[in-house]
Amino acid sequence: MSLRIKTLASFVNIMDKVADVGCDHAYLAIYLAENNSCQSILATEINPHSYQNASQNIKHANLEDKIKLFLTDGIKDIASNEVDTLIIAGLGTHTILQIIKDAQAKNIKKLIIQSNNDLYLLRSSLKKRGFYLTKEKVLKEKDIWYTIDVFTLTKYKQTNLINYWGIKEPLNKKYLQENYHHLQSLNNKVTFKDLKRKLNILYQIYLIKKYL
Numbered sequence: 001m002s003l004r005i006k007t008l009a010s011f012v013n014i015m016d017k018v019a020d021v022g023c024d025h026a027y028l029a030i031y032l033a034e035n036n037s038c039q040s041i042l043a044t045e046i047n048p049h050s051y052q053n054a055s056q057n058i059k060h061a062n063l064e065d066k067i068k069l070f071l072t073d074g075i076k077d078i079a080s081n082e083v084d085t086l087i088i089a090g091l092g093t094h095t096i097l098q099i100i101k102d103a104q105a106k107n108i109k110k111l112i113i114q115s116n117n118d119l120y121l122l123r124s125s126l127k128k129r130g131f132y133l134t135k136e137k138v139l140k141e142k143d144i145w146y147t148i149d150v151f152t153l154t155k156y157k158q159t160n161l162i163n164y165w166g167i168k169e170p171l172n173k174k175y176l177q178e179n180y181h182h183l184q185s186l187n188n189k190v191t192f193k194d195l196k197r198k199l200n201i202l203y204q205i206y207l208i209k210k211y212l
């Protein structure tokens, strides 16, 4: 099992009622079920082809009684009492936010998210919805950085530094350094004619330096 999937699973607790949203192959749901990691597990897929793949994999693993699979958008067809923890991994921030917006009336207490892009938008938008960044793990696999963020309803002073660069963690130094160099080279290319973008890059550099 990939390090990314194992890390996503590491944030699940035994009493959680989990939905693996956008499960694709359902590897994560299968991993959780095989390890008896949570109270219940369901998996959802919007794409019929991926749904079929997930269905076959669950069948091959003999886990049809443990994983409920749904062909649906987000958790639209799931009853409120069936789920309290969403795992959404490998999707873009806009889709993730839409799924959470549609799901929020349903008693969700924890979100385990690995977004493919725009972590600032993810963290700042979720904060407005009452979900605060409480745990985080950054990892590199096959030369790609992944950030796994856990959001709960635990309110605290989540600053813009955290919205942009996550929770301070000495082990993330390499990730931060690579981002710092990327921002520096962007800064060299973007002129003040593109004022809004330039100022945003400078602001991100100012913030990231606080962690380096």
Ligand SMILES: C[S@@+](CC[C@H](N)C(=O)[O-])C[C@H]1O[C@@H](n2cnc3c(N)ncnc32)[C@H](O)[C@@H]1O
Binding pocket: 021, 022, 023, 024, 025, 044, 045, 046, 047, 050, 072, 073, 074, 075, 088, 089, 090, 091, 095, 099
């Ligand atoms: C790149 S895959 C990620 C699979 C898996 N979550 C992982 O991290 O390995 C994204 C999956 O999300 C599904 N998806 C996209 N939007 C969705 C939505 N609104 N509801 C359910 N599934 C969705 C896609 O069909 C695709 O199979």
